[in-house]
Amino acid sequence: MAEVKCITADPKGVLTGVHYMDGNHAACEGALAAGCRFAAGYPITPSTEVVERFSARIPLVGGVFIQMEDEIASSICLQGAVWAGLKAMTVTSGPGMSLMLEHVGLAACLETPCVFVNVQRGGPSTGLPTLPGQADMQQCRWGSHGDYEVIALSPSTVQECFDFIIDAFNLAEIYRVPVFFMMDECVGHMTEKVVIPEADKIKVVERRYTSKPPEEYLPYKPDPDLVPEMVKAGDGYRIHVTGLTHDEKGYPVINAQAQHEMVWRLVDKIEKNAPKIWRYEEEDIEGADVVVLSYGISARVALKAIEMAKERGLKVGRMRLIVVWPFPEPRVKEIASKVKAIVVPELNIRGQIAREVERIVEGTCRVMRVPHAGGTVHDPERILDAIMEAVK
């Protein structure tokens, strides 16, 4: 397996110090610290502050921001930048994310390492431009046509907007996939303390460029970890890259065999590496009767409900997903075998994550959905109700 080359963050991009800023600004600073030097975007509430800050910061750091004519353009423009050698992101919310989906598939197919930031608002359609939702969690996983896998992370605090977007960029480079940074309006607009470390304390993963000479290099021949090494335009490799089903050379091959090989690898490179990607936080799982499983802002609201439940003498643990996709299936299964119920509060009403939990636990324990249509966060009492109901 190719070694992951780590360097320290580019000092110019790192705003070392203690700050008071909102999640959108922190995400921008995290992206810069991760080495992102290109962003393409189109204004949309509640995400715009990320690129507004980027457009102010990038001329001082070296790089480009371009406001494109729409989100379709943004979501492919950034991939051009990646193939020219930069780290790049785009930032949007609901309606813009819907427009970007064709190019999520393109990124999956070309294996373009890149980051899509979605500061979620209420939907469908124009929905609630200024208010939170968590109803794009399945869209980010399945939204583009065809079979592929992505990675998605979800921050709960402003500090995590900084910290985890760096991880998002690193994961994009390690696995050559589009990585979703699934924020929400609350996290994006909340202002908190953020500690930005010194550049040399920040772990940044560099692109896995090949060391092979052009005559030996096959652009889509994977390493043993199923991820192929990359080159960039202008390096003299004269590669061909296509969104058609392709072979290891990168040439189009339109038949079932080539499709089988390519698509299975695109899925397997995430599924088989999932144990290295899963990331979650747990507390008081041992001996718990009920576990509250959540993510993003809802995981934070759930803390209050858990506290209230504990005051009532209930044994409640919690699991917070940091990486949402790939989903930590074995661990959730294991927890299900030990508890009466898993309670899943989230800002959507169709159980976008709860369904996944239900599928995994296969009836081993109860799964209690705590749906909310978005527009604000849960009342902790409603989460408490579910916990109480679960232990009845």
Added chain:
Amino acid sequence: MSVVVDSIKENPVEEFLRTDRLPHVWCTGCGIGTTVNCFARAVKECGIPLDELAIVSGIGCTGRVAGYLKLDSFHTTHGRPIAFATGLHLANPKLKVVVYSGDGDLVGIGGNHFIHAARRNLDITVILLNNFTYAMTGGQVTPTAPLDSIETTTPYGVFEENFNLPHLAASCGAVYVARWTAYHVMQVKKAMVEALNKKGFSFIEILSPCPTIYLRRNRLGSAIDELKYYKEHSVIQHGADTREVGITVRRPEKIIVGKFVDIEKPDYLTAMNKHLSEVLGDKYVRWGE
């Protein structure tokens, strides 16, 4: 009786082609291959090192061009090659980025990107092959189809007005605008050399026969008939007023071809570096120089 061939001449443009991908997908008589030949010769002549040239196509018969050229080549999504090229160019301005695609791709689904790239005067070259149809999907109406054209989705003839592409490009800000046909191979090559060496948004429209679909469905004869028509009815008018060069009906009496626009204007990155240097002074980290 067997024929003995003692010397097979090497194709003069072979070094620019991915010969391991031949035969190509294009029909006999199709104009696309002719223009690719012109492009390969232009690449040879333009003086740009091959490793500094990248080509981006969208989807369609013309969209397959990127796949046959031995350059860094990107076959992207339908309508979006200009947006991809924007990122490629801005991230590494040392690359000369060429977009090569069809009429439906670039000014149908991709029209928004076309007008904005021209407006920004991005330093890229756009080569648009106009066969008046969505050929790859079987011949549906495009925004360039002249009145009365029969297309599969306009079986009773086109009644919408079409685009006058040189005028569209020029009015959006392109600094180089030319139109030729697949008959004018020397002029096409020369225009490509000029466009490749032009700083800013350069645009070439090439009218090209699609014998399999557009010509057949419109009973316009063979590819040869179409080339003859181009030969006999093209009028070279360099510097023509682009308002006057539209192709509004099938087989008009005269098709105006030539180099319509060739002006100087700072391209996007030059303007960006100049402006940000003025505003930010030493704090600005100049890009791409």
